[in-house]
Amino acid sequence: MCGIFGYVGSPGASNTILTGLKRLEYRGYDSWGIAVKHNGSIDMTKQVGAIGDIDLSNKLNRACIGIGHTRWATHGGTTVNNAHPHIATDGSFVLAQNGIVENYQHLKAEFEKKGYSFVSETDTEVIVRLIEDTLKTTRDLTTAVREAFLTLTGRNTIIVLSADSDRIIAVRNGSPLVVGIGDDEFFFSSDTLSFADKTSSAVLLENHEMVKFDNGKLTFVNVMTGKAFDPQIQTLDHTTTTIDKEGYDHYMLKEIVEQRDTIREAVQYDESEFAPLVNAIHNAKSVYTVGAGTAGFAAGQIAYFLRTVASVNAVELKSYETLGFENHFAKGDVLIAVSQSGETADTIEAVEKAKSKGVAIASIVNMMGSSLIRLSDHAFLTRSGPEICVASTKAYTAQLSWGLVLAFASAGKFKDGVSVINRVSKQISGYFTDELFSRIKGIASGICSNEHFFVLGKGQHYYTALEGALKIKEITYKHVEGFAAGELKHGVIALIEKGTPVFVIVGDDEHRADMYTVAAEVKSRGAYVIGVADRTSTLFDDMIPSFPGGIADPAVKIIGFQLLSYFLGVALGNNVDKPRNLAKSVTVK
Ligand code: M6R
Numbered sequence: 226m227c228g229i230f231g232y233v234g235s236p237g238a239s240n241t242i243l244t245g246l247k248r249l250e251y252r253g254y255d256s257w258g259i260a261v262k263h264n265g266s267i268d269m270t271k272q273v274g275a276i277g278d279i280d281l282s283n284k285l286n287r288a289c290i291g292i293g294h295t296r297w298a299t300h301g302g303t304t305v306n307n308a309h310p311h312i313a314t315d316g317s318f319v320l321a322q323n324g325i326v327e328n329y330q331h332l333k334a335e336f337e338k339k340g341y342s343f344v345s346e347t348d349t350e351v352i353v354r355l356i357e358d359t360l361k362t363t364r365d366l367t368t369a370v371r372e373a374f375l376t377l378t379g380r381n382t383i384i385v386l387s388a389d390s391d392r393i394i395a396v397r398n399g400s401p402l403v404v405g406i407g408d409d410e411f412f413f414s415s416d417t418l419s420f421a422d423k424t425s426s427a428v429l430l431e432n433h434e435m436v437k438f439d440n441g442k443l444t445f446v447n448v449m450t451g452k453a454f455d456p457q458i459q460t461l462d463h464t465t466t467t468i469d470k471e472g473y474d475h476y477m478l479k480e481i482v483e484q485r486d487t488i489r490e491a492v493q494y495d496e497s498e499f500a501p502l503v504n505a506i507h508n509a510k511s512v513y514t515v516g517a518g519t520a521g522f523a524a525g526q527i528a529y530f531l532r533t534v535a536s537v538n539a540v541e542l543k544s545y546e547t548l549g550f551e552n553h554f555a556k557g558d559v560l561i562a563v564s565q566s567g568e569t570a571d572t573i574e575a576v577e578k579a580k581s582k583g584v585a586i587a588s589i590v591n592m593m594g595s596s597l598i599r600l601s602d603h604a605f606l607t608r609s610g611p612e613i614c615v616a617s618t619k620a621y622t623a624q625l626s627w628g629l630v631l632a633f634a635s636a637g638k639f640k641d642g643v644s645v646i647n648r649v650s651k652q653i654s655g656y657f658t659d660e661l662f663s664r665i666k667g668i669a670s671g672i673c674s675n676e677h678f679f680v681l682g683k684g685q686h687y688y689t690a691l692e693g694a695l696k697i698k699e700i701t702y703k704h705v706e707g708f709a710a711g712e713l714k715h716g717v718i719a720l721i722e723k724g725t726p727v728f729v730i731v732g733d734d735e736h737r738a739d740m741y742t743v744a745a746e747v748k749s750r751g752a753y754v755i756g757v758a759d760r761t762s763t764l765f766d767d768m769i770p771s772f773p774g775g776i777a778d779p780a781v782k783i784i785g786f787q788l789l790s791y792f793l794g795v796a797l798g799n800n801v802d803k804p805r806n807l808a809k810s811v812t813v814k
Contacts, residue, residue, distance in 0.1 A: 229321055233289065240281055242293040245420060250276065251476075251803075253809050258310055265388060314342075318366060324400050326377050327378045366387055380570060395430075401568055403430065425461045430456075484619050499634040524542075524563040529685065530625075534629070534776065551582070558584040571814060574814070577600070587603035587604075662788070672793075673797055679721070679747075681709075697790045701799065702804070725753065728757055729754055729755070759771050
């Protein structure tokens with residue numbers, strides 16, 4: 226979702242900002258813009274679509290300060306006019322925003338009455354007019370930004386560049402904001418990855434904190450109190466911040482293959498590090514898991530592991546559907562939040578609600594220093610390295626592997642959990658063969674002209690069916706539904722017709738016979754049955770071969786779906802790393 230990048234330092238700011246924006250591309254965007262300040266005026270470049278290979282070094286290559294933005298449209302279509310930054314009527318400053326101004330309609334109507342005009346359809350421009358209006362009385366840009374910011378409702382992070390002096394002001398609420406501190410240069414960004422090649426020192430701002438660069442110096446202020454504070458400078462771990470396809474055609478395939486290591490990395494914890502969370506789980510009246518999208522399915526699977534391995538009565542909640550549970554949240558309960566980015570607005574909101582009721586928050590997150598980590602009483606990192614492909618693959622299996630070990634630890638069998646993961650990790654290493662890839666490519670080319678697909682799973686593979694279907698949807702734009710196999714006869718079977726591809730997940734578990742029955746039932750209605758299984762069966766027209774992963778099988782069987790999605794997406798000519806309409810980090814509701 227939207228990304229902010231500001232820079233102050235040496236000449237060539239335009240290209241430095243472009244490079245920073247490219248490193249934010251993975252978040253998803255549909256238009257972009259940059260504004261640099263030179264000789265007392267602001268020069269802007271805005272475009273719809275991807276940044277591509279544009280070089281701005283001939284244009285204002287002497288500028289040393291500027292801001293940029295990648296926009297994922299919320300209010301107003303994908304147009305150059307709606308792209309950020311937005312400029313003040315008198316050209317005295319420009320502004321870019323991540324988030325949504327929830328009271329923008331009210332504010333816009335007020336300013337229209339006052340005679341202000343709007344050139345875009347965005348909620349962002351309302352902030353610009355608000356600052357302009359406040360400037361009339363305050364006469365100082367920093368004060369006006371602060372006062373305007375306090376008028377906004379919703380989660381908003383903004384960055385402002387002044388035209389008349391070398392000044393950048395940025396304020397955080399909701400969407401992340403980090404400041405990279407280099408040698409005589411500073412970076413203001415939505416994440417640390419964007420400047421990880423330039424500096425390893427950074428300040429991670431909290432909500433309602435403001436940073437100002439003015440007169441060659443940085444100042445940090447709490448916007449609520451107006452008081453300056455000394456920031457905590459953190460040192461980033463660069464080993465996990467490299468962004469490189471490493472010879473693969475796409476990040477998606479690279480990240481799928483990386484699972485041979487990442488599922489093991491996610492459980493590199495001592496038993497003592499799990500102990501406080503295990504203790505909280507044992508003492509809790511209710512244990513909830515929460516997430517959205519793929520992370521939501523991982524949350525469901527983790528609740529399943531806790532129930533089946535440790536007899537913990539864990540309940541899965543969807544981040545965006547917690548309203549009915551709010552009255553039940555109570556001190557002593559535990560909520561486990563699952564997220565790759567740690568910045569998903571729906572998940573953060575659910576966590577904040579629970580936290581306000583005294584619920585202990587645990588999280589399993591991939592991005593260091595993210596909001597969720599900072600909201601957590603028990604924070605764990607998946608340590609999967611950057612997941613650049615918008616569709617989540619290695620983060621999902623890492624979340625599952627961590628959740629499985631948590632369940633084992635909760636049952637007093639931490640070491641057994643780690644052994645299961647170590648074994649499966651070794652098996653996954655041998656799973657990625659040219660033979661497997663050709664087989665799945667063959668299946669993809671046979672079904673890529675179909676428009677409707679169904680995925681059926683049961684028990685431990687209920688969430689595999691949901692996540693498998695989501696993966697194919699995201700990369701192929703086809704209609705794919707994942708169902709509990711038990712639902713089949715209660716309605717879904719009406720959709721099966723001659724040639725409909727139906728994926729039947731058969732694990733090495735107590736549901737094997739039921740899944741064969743399901744395969745037979747859809748086959749007798751003409752379905753093209755593709756088994757996702759460890760054993761062949763005459764019921765299958767084709768098969769994605771796998772190996773038995775035992776209790777960790779959900780982290781194994783999903784890999785077949787990830788590879789199928791990838792090869793289908795490539796066969797269809799889709800942009801597999803950046804599927805249409807999707808954003809990696811969903812920082813708005
Ligand atoms: O960063 P998060 O894991 O919290 O993101 C949650 C979802 O937006 C995310 O899993 C989404 O569903 C992915 N596109 C799945 O591939």
